[in-house]
Amino acid sequence: MEHLSEALRTAVADPPPTGINLDRLILGERRARQRRWFAGGVAAVAVLSTGVVTAVVRAPAGLGVGGLPSATGTKTDLGPPADPVGACVAVRPTPTGSARTDDKPGGGQPPESGGAPTEPRAAAVTRLSATLNAAVRLTMPNVSVTDDIHPDCEGIQFEPDVYPALYYASFEARDMHGVGIVVLMIHHIQFVAMDSYGQRETRPDGSQVGWNQDGSGSGGMQSTQVSVLRPDGTFVTALSQNITGANYDVITRPTAPATAEQLIAIAADPGLTLYP
């Protein structure tokens, strides 16, 4: 065996200079990470920017539209931050997740009393993640998912943003047609114009739902975007595209992995609320 080991080492004794540029590699990954959030960000910002003009925001002192810090205010302490990126939380579905039929305020502070959600962020991450996993399993039964932010965690996990009461999740969905990406953002807002959506409806519970399906992207990119604004002020935006989180330039399947109906079913899940 020594002979084989020696032969293998001889075969790679004098390699040519490497073409790997570590600086470029790190910079590229940094940009890729930014792009991953860009897709979800665009969806939310597009809607929010429309709503800013007419928004009637009843955020607490120091918070602006959608819970983002205002120019002059100070942030409200919503409890300790959740686990850092990379730490997994339990994603077991909760019995009250998708099976809930109402939006009654529970442990959180309802918006009518004038505040942002008071649920600790770590608890919110665990609860929202469990609800999302249950909703995805129910709505997309033939799809396997991989969390794009926490690829080594079981199931999908929400990530708390630096801003209070803003959570996002991103996962790759794979079925027989290939792999694509789904991004969700949850935050709280009292009113937003849904005019930017081609199709809109108001549900019996008062939720406003808007959605777009766009197949005019460059290179065959298909995009499905949905927003749900609940009466309690929870605003859920979901985006599905036929690309992956790692590469936004390559089309990975003919259509987006989730249809508008599936995204609406997920985003409108009563458990995805900031006021449990």
Place this chain on the structure above:
Amino acid sequence: VSADEAAYREYVTHRIDGLRRTAFLLCGDWHTADDLVSGALVKLLRHWRRVSTMESPDAYVRRMLLTGWLDERRRPWRRERATAVPPDVEARSEDPTDRMHILALLAELPPRRRAVLVLRYFCDLSVVETAEALGCTEGTVKSQTARALESLRARLTAVPAMED
């Protein structure tokens, strides 16, 4: 530069040479080897905070490298195609110490058998470590090793019989 990034840079600087050599033995081409190592390093960077706390980050990187290569082999444009005229191939040297000779022999092996040989006889991994890197059982590693060496023996008398 954050502490994480500095640690990542230091780790990569010390390991990149070995990773390139391993990748080259797997794929037989330095450009592809650099691509494979780049892919593994990007994944490592993405999960550095967690991987750096592991007992053996090397095992993680090695596995990323192998997975990347095996995935690459499965891509449609990598599959063998029938052609009307046999393609020109480089004449194989008969000198067993010739580097082209050993590389040509490796290239004739199926991917996983080649990986087993590279991991065991170039990276000096044990059967257990090889099984972990390839995500298979120890029995599979042993059988793949035996078959790979058998294939080599059929072509190269200089390779001694496998020691059980």
